[in-house]
Amino acid sequence: MATLAQQDHPKYPPGDLAIWIFILAELAVFAIFFASYAFTRMNHVELFNQFQQQLDRDAALINTLALITGSYFVVRAVAAIREGASQICLRWLLAALGMGCLFLVVKSAEYSHHFSAGINLSTNSFYMFYLSLTFFHFMHVIMGMVILAAVALKARRGGYSIEDHTGVETGAAYWHMVDLVWLILFPLVYVMH
């Protein structure tokens, strides 16, 4: 009866409480970063507008779609494991990892374009923020992928079930955070002017 009751009311928040504390802390770092960006932009609006034009918005759009799609796949993975379908869950997780890879490839191409143009952290304030923010996020995509890969490995071993799949939800929550941050970063750094 107890497990049935739990089924009717999924535990809130899903996943491990610890990951939510961690997510909050991570969001705090990004929030300070975004605030610093906004503050500095306020004082150098023209500089920021000028160099923002030089960014590759198409690449960023592809990456936005990659991350949103990845998040959708992760949602499907959680839905699958809630039905007890380990193998289907695994496949969705792998698909999400694929989207993560796509993001990394596109972003790396962007970086290589910038670096070959001789742009670095000391070029100007805009590029300092652009490179720092996107690279910090880039590292989080990798971190999210490591977590998803760990979850996928356990799913392959059949380590999750209808009753116990906290790990999948935990990984999913972190991945959504990585996505969420990009959804703020993309308009803020690439689009708004």
Added chain:
Amino acid sequence: MQYQSQMVAKPYFIAAIGLFILQILFGLIMGLQYVMGDFLFPEIPFNVARMVHTNALIIWLLMGFMGAAYYLVPEESETELFSPRLALITFWVFLGAAGLTVLGYLLVPYSTLAEITGNSILPTMGREFLEQPTITKIGIVIVALAFLFNIGMTVLKGRKTAITLVLLIGLLGLAVLFLFSFYNPDNLVLDKYFWWWVVHLWVEGGWELILGSILAFVLIKVTGVDREVIEKWLYIIIAMALISGIIGTGHHYFWIGVPEYWQWWGSIFSALEPLPFLMMTLFAFNMVKNRRRNHPNKAAVMWALGTTVLAFFGAGVWGFMHTLAPVNYYTHGSQLTAAHGHLAFFGAYAMIVLTIISYAMPLLRGRKAANSALSQKLEIWSFLLMSSSMVLITLLLTTAGVKQIMLQRMGEHPLPFMQVQEQLAIYFWLREGSGMLFLIGLIIYVASFFVGNSEPEAEVAA
């Protein structure tokens, strides 16, 4: 105590306390020299007293960490220490090297010490906190290697826990980062740049891992809370500590001549450094609140809670005060820095060593769980006295710092350094008084080891 080899922790703890006393005595000497410049001159000039004060601190904390590792790793790994004999040999080597180094500081001029220890072959001396002669540094590396080997082998042959893993990573970081003390480039910017890799990445990186794991170990023991819960907290805390602390190194790079982006990186990441300390406080108080049993060693619980609170204020809050580049522009290297340094080191690192000593020493001395009520009473008094006098020192130095910054670095007509120092004399006198209170606390602390030994163990109130 479950394993015979845990006994090797005892000499480490005793030596740690001995060096702690030495540190405080020299702190009092230089505290007085702040207001009576020629006190003990020329026998012990200020720069020598300062060197002994800071170096003794580092060495006693390292002694404490090693003792802690030798005590908790066998218990966590559920096996005897790989080689108790090696642990004892390294102890005497370490103590001998530390003793000779201090004697060197006190008996000959620093330049002579450099000469007779062959500093010119591999020059590493003359830098703040890393003043040790090169041969002492090499000795430290050898001791660290033997220690890591001993601990590593013990972990490998026994049960692996999150606590030993985190501890090992912290100790490994400590040893590896110390190697940068041998890198001494001529370029002053590079010199400072890598000097911080030892100094900052020790106290705001590797050491935080050591602190976290010792705290987690003691909390498991005194609260009986599930290991799983405690380990989860430990992982989040150290992840946060590393995310904020590693790039947070940048808060030392504001004015040393590196690119400007460090001002942003340093400010943003180090602004987050209070978080892991806040989490540690929440963690400790939560675990004690949800405890499964009452441990008879009340003093150890007190130290464990106290270390998180004072670490949060000293390292977290007092660090944050001057960590943003625009603020640091004015506060850099003022008495505010000294205030932060005192409360952070005492709260985070001195107190965590005192925590593990408080927990382990009764067991090492043959008690079943705790000291007698009388000696615990003394210990708790010493806890209260040392903590409150350190808070007092911090507040006085903070006031002195703010006044110093305003007089010396702001306004239309900033005053010269020495003129400002004279105006701060009253705070320095009061600080010296607080230091005396601290010494009384320390004497009571030492007395707690000798009083009440013939009385029965304290028991848990029903």
